[in-house]
Amino acid sequence: MPTDLKTYMQQMAALVEEELDRLLPTESEAPGIIHRAMRYSTCGGGKRLRAMLAMEAAGLRGESRLRALPVAASLEMIHAYSLIHDDLPCMDDDDYRRGQPSNHKLFGEGLAVLAGDGLLAEAFVVLSRLPELIGLSPELTVRVIACVAEAASTKGLVGGQVADLQAEGAPVDDHAAETLRFIHERKTGALFKASLLAGAMVGGLDSEDLAAVSRYAMHFGLAFQIMDDLLDVIGDEERLGKAVGSDQRRQKLTYPRLYGVERSKTMALEAVEAAKESVKRFGAAADRLAQLAAFVVEREY
Amino acid sequence: MPTDLKTYMQQMAALVEEELDRLLPTESEAPGIIHRAMRYSTCGGGKRLRAMLAMEAAGLRGESRLRALPVAASLEMIHAYSLIHDDLPCMDDDDYRRGQPSNHKLFGEGLAVLAGDGLLAEAFVVLSRLPELIGLSPELTVRVIACVAEAASTKGLVGGQVADLQAEGAPVDDHAAETLRFIHERKTGALFKASLLAGAMVGGLDSEDLAAVSRYAMHFGLAFQIMDDLLDVIGDEERLGKAVGSDQRRQKLTYPRLYGVERSKTMALEAVEAAKESVKRFGAAADRLAQLAAFVVEREY
Numbered sequence: 131m132p133t134d135l136k137t138y139m140q141q142m143a144a145l146v147e148e149e150l151d152r153l154l155p156t157e158s159e160a161p162g163i164i165h166r167a168m169r170y171s172t173c174g175g176g177k178r179l180r181a182m183l184a185m186e187a188a189g190l191r192g193e194s195r196l197r198a199l200p201v202a203a204s205l206e207m208i209h210a211y212s213l214i215h216d217d218l219p220c221m222d223d224d225d226y227r228r229g230q231p232s233n234h235k236l237f238g239e240g241l242a243v244l245a246g247d248g249l250l251a252e253a254f255v256v257l258s259r260l261p262e263l264i265g266l267s268p269e270l271t272v273r274v275i276a277c278v279a280e281a282a283s284t285k286g287l288v289g290g291q292v293a294d295l296q297a298e299g300a301p302v303d304d305h306a307a308e309t310l311r312f313i314h315e316r317k318t319g320a321l322f323k324a325s326l327l328a329g330a331m332v333g334g335l336d337s338e339d340l341a342a343v344s345r346y347a348m349h350f351g352l353a354f355q356i357m358d359d360l361l362d363v364i365g366d367e368e369r370l371g372k373a374v375g376s377d378q379r380r381q382k383l384t385y386p387r388l389y390g391v392e393r394s395k396t397m398a399l400e401a402v403e404a405a406k407e408s409v410k411r412f413g414a415a416a417d418r419l420a421q422l423a424a425f426v427v428e429r430e431y
Numbered sequence: 432m433p434t435d436l437k438t439y440m441q442q443m444a445a446l447v448e449e450e451l452d453r454l455l456p457t458e459s460e461a462p463g464i465i466h467r468a469m470r471y472s473t474c475g476g477g478k479r480l481r482a483m484l485a486m487e488a489a490g491l492r493g494e495s496r497l498r499a500l501p502v503a504a505s506l507e508m509i510h511a512y513s514l515i516h517d518d519l520p521c522m523d524d525d526d527y528r529r530g531q532p533s534n535h536k537l538f539g540e541g542l543a544v545l546a547g548d549g550l551l552a553e554a555f556v557v558l559s560r561l562p563e564l565i566g567l568s569p570e571l572t573v574r575v576i577a578c579v580a581e582a583a584s585t586k587g588l589v590g591g592q593v594a595d596l597q598a599e600g601a602p603v604d605d606h607a608a609e610t611l612r613f614i615h616e617r618k619t620g621a622l623f624k625a626s627l628l629a630g631a632m633v634g635g636l637d638s639e640d641l642a643a644v645s646r647y648a649m650h651f652g653l654a655f656q657i658m659d660d661l662l663d664v665i666g667d668e669e670r671l672g673k674a675v676g677s678d679q680r681r682q683k684l685t686y687p688r689l690y691g692v693e694r695s696k697t698m699a700l701e702a703v704e705a706a707k708e709s710v711k712r713f714g715a716a717a718d719r720l721a722q723l724a725a726f727v728v729e730r731e732y
Contacts, residue, residue, distance in 0.1 A: 155585055160613065163625050200551040215548060239521035240596055243544060244589050247516060250548065251583035268569035274574060276559035282552035284456055284465050288545050290463040295541055312461065368562035403691035407639050 139182065145319055146181040147195070149203040167237040167245035168252070172210040175228050177431075179203040179422070180321060183350070184329030186419050190412045193333040201274060201332055204253040205325045206332035208278070208364055211380045212243055212248035212287050212321075222296065222380075229371030250282065266332060274328045281324035290317025293398060297383040309328050312384050318358070326350075341406055346419060349405035354426045356398040359384035361430075363391060369431045398427045440483065447482040448474060450504040454557055468538040468546035469553070473511040476529050477688060478730075479505040480723070481622060484651070485630030487720050488644055491713045493632040499562045501635055502575060506626045509579070512550035513622075513649070514544055522596065523681075530672030535699040551583065567633060575629045591618025593606040596615050611684050620652030621657070627651075630683050643709055650706035654726045657699040660685035661707035662731075665694060670732040699728045 138238035150173050155165045167281050181202035217224040217232040218239060234242035257275050260266040266274070280286060293313045300309075326347045331341055362377045363386050377384050385394040405423040409416035451474050456466045458653070482503035489499035518525040518533040519540060526536050535543035558576050561567040581587060594614045601610075627648045631641055663672060663678045664687050678685050686695040706724040710717035 137438065159585075161585070161590055161597065163597070164589065166591045168585070212685055213699070215544055217534065218541075218544065220544060240519075241593070243516055243521060244593055246548070247551065247583075247584045248589040250551055251580055251587075251589060252585070254580035255584050258573055258580050261573060270575045272559055272562060272572050272576075275555060276574075279552055281554035282461075282548075283556050284462070284469075284549045284553070286552075288465060288549040289462055291580065292465045292542070292545055388538060407440045 135418075135425060138418065139177070139425075142182050142185065143176075144168055146178045146202055146206060149199045150206060151418040153200065153203050154207075154252065157334070163237070164241065164244055164248055168210075168248050169235060170236065171214050171227070171245065172207055172249060175230075176206070176209075177429075178202075178206060179354075181211050182422060183322060183419070184325040184332075186212045186416075186422070187326045187329035187335075190330065190343070190415050190419075191335055191339065191407075192415070197264050198329045198332045200260060201328050202325075204256040204316065205328070206281055207249045207253040207256070208287075209321060211246040211253075212244040216291060218242060221291070222263050224376075226371065226373065230363035236363050245384055247358075247412050247413070248322065253278070255280075260332075264332070266271040270331050277327050277331070278324050283321040286316050286320030287323070290314070290320065294382070295315075297382070298385065299381045302383070302388060306388055307385060310385065310388055313383065314351065314355040315348075319348065322351045322354065323347035339411075342411055344420050345408040346405050346423075349401045349408060350423050350426070353398045353401035353405060353423060356359075356385045356394050356401065357429065359386055360391065360394055360398070366430060371431070377426065395427075401425050436719075436726060438479070440726075443483050443486065444477075444479040446500065446504055447479045447507060451499045451507060454501065454504050455508075455553065456512065457526065464538070464544055465542065465549055468534060468542050469511075469549050470547065471537065472515050472534045473508055473550060474526070475530075477507070477510075478732075479503075479507060480655075480727070481510050482624075483723060484648075484720070485626040485633075486625060487717075487723070488627045488636075490632035491631065491644070491710075491716050491720075492634055492636055493716070498565050499630045499633045501561060502629050503626075504631070505557040505579065506622065507718035508550045508554040508557070509583055509588075510622060512547040512554075513583075513592070515550070517592060519543060519647040522592070523679040525677075527672065527674065533620055553578070554583075561633075564601065565633070571632050575632050578628050578632070579625050582621040585616050587621030587625070591615070591621065594618075595683070600682045603684070603685065603689060606686060607689055611686065614684065615652065615656040619656050620649065623652045623655065624648035638714075643712055646708050646709040646722075650669055650702045650709060651720075651724050651727070654699045654702035654706060654724060657686045657695050657702070658728050658730065659694055660687055662697070667731060672732070697730075703728055 148396050154169055157166050184202040184205055185195040187197045189195040193340050214233040216222050219236055250372045255302055259269045261268055294317055326343050330343045365374050367374050376418055402423045409419050455470055458467050485503040485506055486499045490496040498689040515534040517523050517533055525533055533544055561572045562569055591614050591708050595618055596609055631644045663675050666675050668675050703724045707721045710720050
């Protein structure tokens with residue numbers, strides 16, 4: 131395993147890319163256009179944080195990280211689906227994503243909705259094949275599916291996006307901190323948590339280990355989200371591949387808006403420390419998880 | 432069991448309604464608005480054909496039909512999701528569904544997209560709970576999920592809708608019959624087939640029985656689709672709860688357009704007979720499936 135984090139992340143991302151290419155239907159399968167639209171937003175880029183978290187969690191008790199590759203790929207499909215739908219004109223109305231035209235700008239709104247739908251369904255196609263793909267027991271396969279489905283439901287991604295849309299333009303009142311937490315535990319936190327837990331299940335972790343991974347997930351998600359909000363204030367458009375300042379224009383409820391930039395930075399750093407602490411029990415096997423937590427607050431994109 | 436088909440269908444629909452009410456998140460769970468939107472399009476109406484097919488298939492070898500209720504409900508969630516997304520302005524742009532405003536007319540496009548997404552995810556939440564809900568083995572649970580996920584994927588619903596959008600306004604050429612078949616095997620056929628097979632798996636059917644059910648599904652789906660196309664030409668707007676003639680206005684590829692009204696009627700009746708023939712092996716246990724096949728071509732709504 132490479133010692134340098136950047137090299138490691140690049141190598142892992144390349145493996146995830148290959149797995150997505152292997153698992154997603156190809157353009158030669160009819161109707162080709164929908165598979166092109168699905169691949170456009172899923173392949174070829176992204177940090178692959180969810181995939182990496184799943185793979186690292188799978189390796190915490192000695193299992194090969196690579197065994198979690200199909201799970202990692204299915205999580206990236208769900209992440210891509212949520213970005214496609216979030217970018218739609220009827221939602222966040224974003225024209226760019228990772229420096230490229232967003233899905234509906236290239237394929238039109240109808241196909242973009244369907245590409246998202248197709249990716250969500252395909253993720254469950256892949257997960258239901260885990261017994262055949264990696265020899266996972268049917269019991270664990272059902273648990274992995276339950277965990278991922280809940281993260282995609284109104285208890286997760288969908289609920290977070292709804293609350294986010296509703297909070298736009300709302301005044302910062304006494305409930306704002308609570309609302310902000312509600313949004314991010316679902317909109318970003320839930321899929322990070324599902325990634326870590328699904329990976330950990332593939333890795334055969336017991337319930338105490340899973341509880342520790344779950345705590346790590348909570349702190350990791352918080353650190354990530356605070357930094358995401360901060361980058362919209364202090365980030366570099368070119369490195370981010372999207373416009374900054376959009377949260378402010380939309381009067382979104384964010385950490386810097388609620389707590390200010392400096393306090394937000396401190397909160398993010400505290401969350402990183404808490405995340406590292408949560409996985410101490412795994413010793414050196416958790417080194418990458420500790421590094422990834424530090425990475426999310428140091429990143430510039 | 433009631434002997435009259437209409438009474439039977441009403442009683443089964445009432446059971447499905449109760450099950451959906453039991454399984455769907457309530458409006459009291461935050462964010463309440465998304466659960467209201469999901470329930471608006473899933474509860475309170477519809478023929479519940481997919482649910483009934485699942486339950487009847489479950490009963491073919493002596494298992495209680497009621498055991499398939501959670502599977503039946505999850506299929507109705509997926510059906511409702513596909514209707515919400517199909518009705519969007521960027522797709523078929525339909526303002527009415529079952530005589531009521533379509534989801535986006537009432538909740539706005541953003542929430543309608545999310546209500547569909549939420550229903551698709553919730554269906555897999557329910558399916559992953561089958562071991563706990565009805566004591567289904569993890570092996571069969573995974574098979575049921577695989578079957579439903581494929582039907583929702585680009586091999587099913589999504590692929591059918593894409594092909595349908597692409598065929599709008601296209602000239603009727605030598606490939607039209609093939610294209611029409613491609614669309615309907617996916618857009619309507621795939622979910623009927625998944626309903627029947629998922630139900631049959633709950634009912635413990637063996638592979639030869641499943642093959643027979645699969646043949647019934649193919650013929651049933653064809654009969655249903657031809658009739659659906661015919662009702663758009665010869666149906667009554669009030670009974671249908673939606674405008675007729677919309678296929679023609681959009682120059683959709685349909686059975687009456689390709690084969691004429693009379694030939695289409697004959698094809699539908701032939702498909703009903705083939706459907707009945709396919710499930711003869713089950714004797715009296717398949718009586719309702721035979722009646723349901725006859726119903727789809729006799730219905731006026």
